[in-house]
Amino acid sequence: MKYQKITMSPNKKIALVAHDNKKRDLLEWARFNRDLLAQHEIYATGTTGYVLEKALNIPIHKLQSGPLGGDQQIGAKIADNEIDFLIFFWDPLEPMPHDPDVKALLRMAVVWNIPIACNRATADFMISSPLMDGEYERLVPDYQSYRQRNIQWEKESLQEA
DSSP, rough: OOOOEEEESSEEEEEEEEEGGHHHHHHHHHHHHHHHHHTTTTEEEHHHHHHHHHHSSSSSSEEEOOOTTHHHHHHHHHHHTOOOOEEEOOOTTTTOOOOOHHEEEHHHHHHOOOEEOOOOHHHHHTTTTTGGGGGGEEEEEEEEHTTTTOOOHHHHHHHHH
């Protein structure tokens, strides 16, 4: 498979998401890392964004609440190269009514090869990495061949028309 390089600038675009039972953990983590986060562009879903903006006194791009489409908005931004990495504190012990949205968001992060932290320890390692300070070229599969693939039913539909 061919790969393309996508350059992350030193000013990273970070998405912060937390389920209700994990919002306090994310807020504590963000407060501890406020000065580092202030150097980057921050996106967050729903209530999480409002709480973080007030607590940190830094601008946050606020999207919809997760169950109302915020997870999907972040996923779309990942696909459009508008998010460099995702910090998503989710509760693995709580059932989620919007579980398919959560899985889709995590899938987008993997498809587009962006770093993902789903707990505080991983978020600590990511935010303190020397890679945060400079440009970083991440490799993403070149999906052009997938986009241009031949689909049998498409050929048949065109022949019938």
